[in-house]
Amino acid sequence: MPPDQSTHQEPERPRVGLFVTCLVDFFRPQVGFAAVKLLEDAGCEVSAPLNQTCCGQPAYNSGDSKSAAAVAEGVVRAFAEFDYVVAPSGSCAGMIHEHYPRLFQEDPVLGPMAADLAGKTHELISFLVDILGVDRVEAAYEGVVTYHDSCSGLRELKIKAQPRQLLASVAGAHLRELPSAETCCGFGGAFCVKYPEISNKMVSDKADDITATGADTLLAGDLGCLLNMAGKLSREGSGIQVRHVAEVLAGMGDAPAIGQIDEPMRKEG
Amino acid sequence: MDPTSHQFKENAKQALSNDNLQSALAQMKVGFVERRREAAEKIPEFDRLRDQARDLKNHTLANLDRYLERYERKAIEAGAHVHWAETAAEARKIILDICRQKQAKLVTKGKSMIAEEIALNEALEADGISRVETDLGEYIVQLRNEPPSHIIAPAVHVLREEVEEAFREEHTHLDDARRLSEPSDLLNEARAILREKYSEADVGITGANFLIAETGSSVIVTNEGNGDLTQTLAKTHIVIASIEKVVPTLEDASSILRVLARSATGQEFTAYTTFTTGPRRPEDTDGPEDYHVVILDNGRSDLLGTEFQDALRCIRCGACMNHCPVYHAVGGHSYGWVYPGPIGSVLTPTFLGVAEAGHLPNASTFCGRCEDVCPMRIPLPKMMRHYRQEEFDKGLAPPAARFGLDLWRFAATKPRLYRLGTRVASWAMRLAARGGSLRKAPLASGWTDHRDMAAPTGASFQDQWSARGGRRRPSAR
Numbered sequence: 001m002p003p004d005q006s007t008h009q010e011p012e013r014p015r016v017g018l019f020v021t022c023l024v025d026f027f028r029p030q031v032g033f034a035a036v037k038l039l040e041d042a043g044c045e046v047s048a049p050l051n052q053t054c055c056g057q058p059a060y061n062s063g064d065s066k067s068a069a070a071v072a073e074g075v076v077r078a079f080a081e082f083d084y085v086v087a088p089s090g091s092c093a094g095m096i097h098e099h100y101p102r103l104f105q106e107d108p109v110l111g112p113m114a115a116d117l118a119g120k121t122h123e124l125i126s127f128l129v130d131i132l133g134v135d136r137v138e139a140a141y142e143g144v145v146t147y148h149d150s151c152s153g154l155r156e157l158k159i160k161a162q163p164r165q166l167l168a169s170v171a172g173a174h175l176r177e178l179p180s181a182e183t184c185c186g187f188g189g190a191f192c193v194k195y196p197e198i199s200n201k202m203v204s205d206k207a208d209d210i211t212a213t214g215a216d217t218l219l220a221g222d223l224g225c226l227l228n229m230a231g232k233l234s235r236e237g238s239g240i241q242v243r244h245v246a247e248v249l250a251g252m253g254d255a256p257a258i259g260q261i262d263e264p265m266r267k268e269g
Numbered sequence: 270m271d272p273t274s275h276q277f278k279e280n281a282k283q284a285l286s287n288d289n290l291q292s293a294l295a296q297m298k299v300g301f302v303e304r305r306r307e308a309a310e311k312i313p314e315f316d317r318l319r320d321q322a323r324d325l326k327n328h329t330l331a332n333l334d335r336y337l338e339r340y341e342r343k344a345i346e347a348g349a350h351v352h353w354a355e356t357a358a359e360a361r362k363i364i365l366d367i368c369r370q371k372q373a374k375l376v377t378k379g380k381s382m383i384a385e386e387i388a389l390n391e392a393l394e395a396d397g398i399s400r401v402e403t404d405l406g407e408y409i410v411q412l413r414n415e416p417p418s419h420i421i422a423p424a425v426h427v428l429r430e431e432v433e434e435a436f437r438e439e440h441t442h443l444d445d446a447r448r449l450s451e452p453s454d455l456l457n458e459a460r461a462i463l464r465e466k467y468s469e470a471d472v473g474i475t476g477a478n479f480l481i482a483e484t485g486s487s488v489i490v491t492n493e494g495n496g497d498l499t500q501t502l503a504k505t506h507i508v509i510a511s512i513e514k515v516v517p518t519l520e521d522a523s524s525i526l527r528v529l530a531r532s533a534t535g536q537e538f539t540a541y542t543t544f545t546t547g548p549r550r551p552e553d554t555d556g557p558e559d560y561h562v563v564i565l566d567n568g569r570s571d572l573l574g575t576e577f578q579d580a581l582r583c584i585r586c587g588a589c590m591n592h593c594p595v596y597h598a599v600g601g602h603s604y605g606w607v608y609p610g611p612i613g614s615v616l617t618p619t620f621l622g623v624a625e626a627g628h629l630p631n632a633s634t635f636c637g638r639c640e641d642v643c644p645m646r647i648p649l650p651k652m653m654r655h656y657r658q659e660e661f662d663k664g665l666a667p668p669a670a671r672f673g674l675d676l677w678r679f680a681a682t683k684p685r686l687y688r689l690g691t692r693v694a695s696w697a698m699r700l701a702a703r704g705g706s707l708r709k710a711p712l713a714s715g716w717t718d719h720r721d722m723a724a725p726t727g728a729s730f731q732d733q734w735s736a737r738g739g740r741r742r743p744s745a746r
Binding site (some may be wrong): 020022024025026027028029030032033036037040047048050051052053054056059060061062063064065067070071073151152155156182183184186187188189190191192193194195196197198199200201202203227228230231232234235243255256258259260261 | 634722731
């Protein structure tokens with residue numbers, strides 16, 4: 001459907017606020033556009049409020065609840081008007097869904113607003129499948145892909161089957177499971193720079209496991225984890241392409257992979 | 270044991286460059302996870318049992334005084350001597366006094382983390398009392414003169430070759446040419462040596478997995494049967510347990526036992542589950558003449574009613590560390606005190622304070638796997654976050670981190686300024702990387718020492734989105 005006909009012809013179209021996430025905004029904006037395409041294709045009217053920055057997790061996980069609340073307040077206010085809030089990240093969606101109510105539990109004004117926001121906030125892929133009932137996408141991607149289940153999405157939001165279900169409908173893509181898919185990649189936000197040696201051990205093990213699958217593409221639903229794993233694979237000289245799952249599902253898998261310049265040179269089949 | 274939690278980073282660095290340790294950890298991290306998964310999948314009601322176990326412990330903790338008093342009364346009725354120890358020092362004194370009174374020369378010890386917590390080994394040694402650990406793993410770490418690195422598998426960090434080395438060094442009375450290449454060779458040798466010690470010992474000390482209020486019994490679970498021999502063959506048996514080990518009834522203990530072994534080793538049940546009620550009765554053929562129970566608080570009662578009360582549900586199964594990627598990377602000794610892994614990252618700051626142990630709750634990616642597998646559903650990441658908050662509130666967080674957070678907050682609460690900042694940073698990174706990745710970046714060496722940093726692929730989403738008037742593709746006008 002043409003995206004630029006935002007008219008009032010279809011009054012039931014759910015109004016979705018896209019929480020872009022700071023990492024997608026900065027490092028890989030096309031993930032945001034992939035999310036917009038997937039949401040619009042599924043019949044949503046998508047807006048991305050300009051007054052959003054970050055969900056506040058860096059401060060929240062550093063024990064600085066005041067700063068976290070200051071930043072989160074901006075999100076609570078910016079997204080109050082939407083039917084749904086969707087983020088292409090289990091980590092940021094999990095922060096809003098799981099932790100915002102706790103962050104504002106003693107605030108008589110923001111408390112109820114945060115609880116309302118938490119209830120309508122979803123991670124992109126699980127929103128498409130679980131809420132909108134999307135069961136397939138029109139996309140093609142030639143190659144053997146493997147999938148990493150990012151921790152917050154997997155454990156806080158129970159995202160496991162949804163991306164696999166949609167990937168199964170991508171023409172040409174074959175999923176080969178990563179045995180350690182549920183093991184943390186070692187990103188952990190500030191963890192990776194606070195404890196670089198431990199993080200390095202974790203991401204090195206992960207890179208070995210990814211390589212051992214023989215897949216030519218690694219997908220996941222969180223850009224933090226993807227940047228970490230892509231950075232390690234690239235440092236090791238691996239040719240494995242790393243992408244956000246939304247790019248492939250939106251038929252935008254032909255852009256250069258994370259950290260790469262050239263057109264991808266994927267092995268066929 | 271002098272804690273080294275404050276130098277967690279140095280400990281971790283050493284652990285990461287220790288090849289033997291890394292081989293041992295690579296073996297353990299697969300086995301425990303697979304076995305627990307299979308055990309949990311075998312019974313469809315596993316998650317319901319976890320809920321039950323959690324609720325049961327919550328109920329017990331809400332009525333802890335009542336159940337402890339009931340336990341004491343029933344235990345005394347059965348002939349036990351019950352001792353209350355508020356601190357580690359008091360517990361040590363009680364045990365040493367019993368040993369002195371019995372003129373004990375040799376003590377056999379079953380596995381007990383409480384004994385580690387109160388530094389009992391050092392106290393026995395200082396008193397000239399010999400000690401033999403009867404759990405194979407504990408025996409191995411005793412020979413190697415080191416503390417356990419895991420709460421149910423004390424020698425999980427030791428390779429078979431290193432066990433052989435320790436045995437050859439210690440058991441010099443045995444034939445040099447004997448075969449010790451198979452794990453069973455090592456097991457049999459340890460067994461033969463320990464057999465002699467059980468009846469030689471004056472006092473046998475064990476821990477307890479449960480104290481049962483209904484009957485006054487203590488319960489231990491083991492796989493080697495060493496605990497039974499330790500507690501029945503010595504004339505005096507001392508149980509050392511902490512206050513939260515009490516459960517109301519036998520039925521309750523068996524409910525928790527259903528999740529304990531499955532979570533720990535993936536067994537349905539441990540090989541031995543032993544219930545002990547009082548000393549030997551006149552009609553019994555064996556058993557200790559004296560049966561003492563030392564019940565330790567050591568700060569636990571202070572946790573009641575706080576956000577850390579849930580940690581008292583812990584049944585010391587070890588599932589959290591078995592599934593922890595940080596534990597897998599650095600091993601148990603890096604944590605620097607008695608309890609390693611995620612539960613250690615909560616208990617160590619509880620016992621020693623955040624000034625000593627502040628690193629531990631920080632050294633987590635919050636991947637949440639520990640909470641996911643905890644049979645008692647202890648919200649471990651949430652508690653670690655509490656400690657991060659306490660550390661931050663007390664001003665103990667590193668100044669660079671505080672400055673970074675202040676700066677981030679300043680920008681992230683001002684969207685226009687934030688967008689300007691990202692525009693400049695994005696432009697600089699793209700210029701430096703020419704669209705690909707950076708191998709080095711200023712202020713980001715923690716990242717780029719080990720991995721490349723992808724440069725932004727273009728202007729930020731927000732800039733592109735605004736430029737397109739809030740549309741996905743440039744409009745085709």
